[in-house]
Amino acid sequence: MGIAEEEIAKFENSNCEENKVFYQAMEEVIYSIAPLLESDPRYTEHAILERLVVPDRIIKFKVSWLDDNNKIQVNTGYRVQFNNALGPYKGGLRFHPTVNEGVLKFLGFEQILKNSLTGLPIGGAKGGSDFNPKGKSDFEVMKFCSAFMTELHKYIGPRIDVPAGDIGVGGREIGYLFGEYKKITSSFDGVLTGKPFFFGGSLMRPEATGYGAVYFTETMLEMEGKEPLTGKVCTVSGAGNVALHAIEKLQQLGAIPVTCTDSRGTIYDARGVDLDLLKDIKLKRRASLEEYIQTHAEAKYIPVSEYPEGGHAVWDIPCYAAFPCATQNELTEIDAQNLIANGCQSVTEGANMPSTPEAIEAIQNHGLCFAPAKAANAGGVAVSEFEMSQNAAMSRWSFEEVDAKLKETMQMICKRVALTAKDYGVEGNYVDGANIAGFKKVADAMIAEGI
Ligand code: NDP
Secondary structure, three states, X not given: OOHHHHHHHOOHHHOOOOOHHHHHHHHHHHHHHXXXXXXXXXXXXXOHHHHHOXXXXXXXXXXXXXXXXXXXXXXXXXXXXXXXXXXXXXXXXXXXXXXXXXXXXXXXXXXXXXXXXXXOOOOEEEEEEOOOOOOOOHHHHHHHXXXXXXXXXXXXXXXXXXXEOEOOEOHHHHHHHHHHHHHHHOOOOOXXXXXXXXXXXXXXXXXXXXXXXXXXXXXXXXXXXXXXXXXXXXXXXXXXXXXXXXXXXXXXXXXXXXXXXXXXEEEEOOOOOOHHHHHHHHHHOOOOHHHHHHHOOOOEEEEHHHOOOOOOHHHHOOOOEEEOOOOOOOEOHHHHHHHHHOOOOEEEOOOOOXXXXXXXXXXXXXXXXXXXXXXXXXXXXXXXXXXXXXXXXXXXXXXXXXXXXXXXXXHHHHHHHHHHHHHXXXXXXXXXXHHHHHHHHHHHHXXXXXX
16 A cells, blocks of 8 residues: 555545545645655654644524515525635635535645645635525625624634635626624624625636636746747637636737636537627626627627537537636536547636546646646736735735736746756646645745644
């Protein structure tokens, strides 16, 4: 039994249905860091893995709120404060019906290593609720956010824990959450990031994750001796914050993103996605992507019911580079085989863990570049930390300043990941490089800080 199998065996009991995605994330990290554990016994002696995979605390609370029909609704709220060895807990809030403790543990665990990779002083956390903002009025979303913050405010603070957005939590929700925090505490603190610009947000925070994923890809392609994105057809999944801004940056670079998806279907527009229309549908009207073809009859809409079995229509469309930017496990082994067969050269994870382990294996075995989420989508949390810095100093950075720092950060992460992979004998493997580099920094801090 190798060191990775020995470590994984210690956590078999936690592999229950609810913990499935958490276990998936944990197993990937353990396999990746095996060369590090073998080369330095301190990590095993200090039981770093045993300590790292258990959150510092999980806060779970009831959220009661009144809907527009004056009916009382009850949801569950969570904050998983995972690890603060490197700085205050930091990570987004997700509002989606699929949210449970296991999903938030997976996201929080990934966040520890992602935040470590940025080189910035931030720990890892995640939170959210099974509340579904879809179909709710602005007033209902506000009432839910107020009720959620009534409980959450006890556990957060600018030097304690600084939540941000994620699926279902954008500028509107962050605004309502911040308003309630301020009311309860009478304090105008930088306690949430992703705030609208006019009351303390950073310029470029909305763009940061999508832009960052594209900056990472540019650097990776260059380092791996592949052609740049300019003029190349790209496929993107999702139609939310990350996807919209990945599409925007790809277009700015002269690439041709031809797809987007939501939970109901896929748009394929061979001439290139009409971003203004997409923003109008998703950001202004919060409507279904199906509306895209009302004005663009030449584009194709593929509903979920017509997806290939075990796969996703979007990954069956030929492309040079693919950007999964919607949700976890949305790119399966079948999808990976389709991408490979169609000549795709690079896959970048904009979403958190969008590729299954089997898909990653197939992609890497066929020599495609593969940028894992914890490195490629770290631009969002990096700019969140820039927002914390600006709030603490009561200062404002220009769009160009933030963009330059973001680009520099993404290039730095990419190079560091590639270099770490080389140092540990797995050159070109960005998954292992990211896991080893992210883990090492947190583990060294944990050893230095004692038990
Ligand atoms: P949004 O809520 O803005 O958008 C999510 C998109 O994914 C929507 O188009 C949504 O479709 C689709 N989607 C969500 N769940 C599913 C599902 N179960 N099946 C199919 N489609 C789904 O979220 P973000 O863009 O902010 O986040 C997307 C991903 O990126 C997540 O994995 C998130 O954790 C990750 N991420 C986000 C960061 C950020 O800064 N926002 C930072 C780092 C990672 P529909 O419109 O129908 O709901």
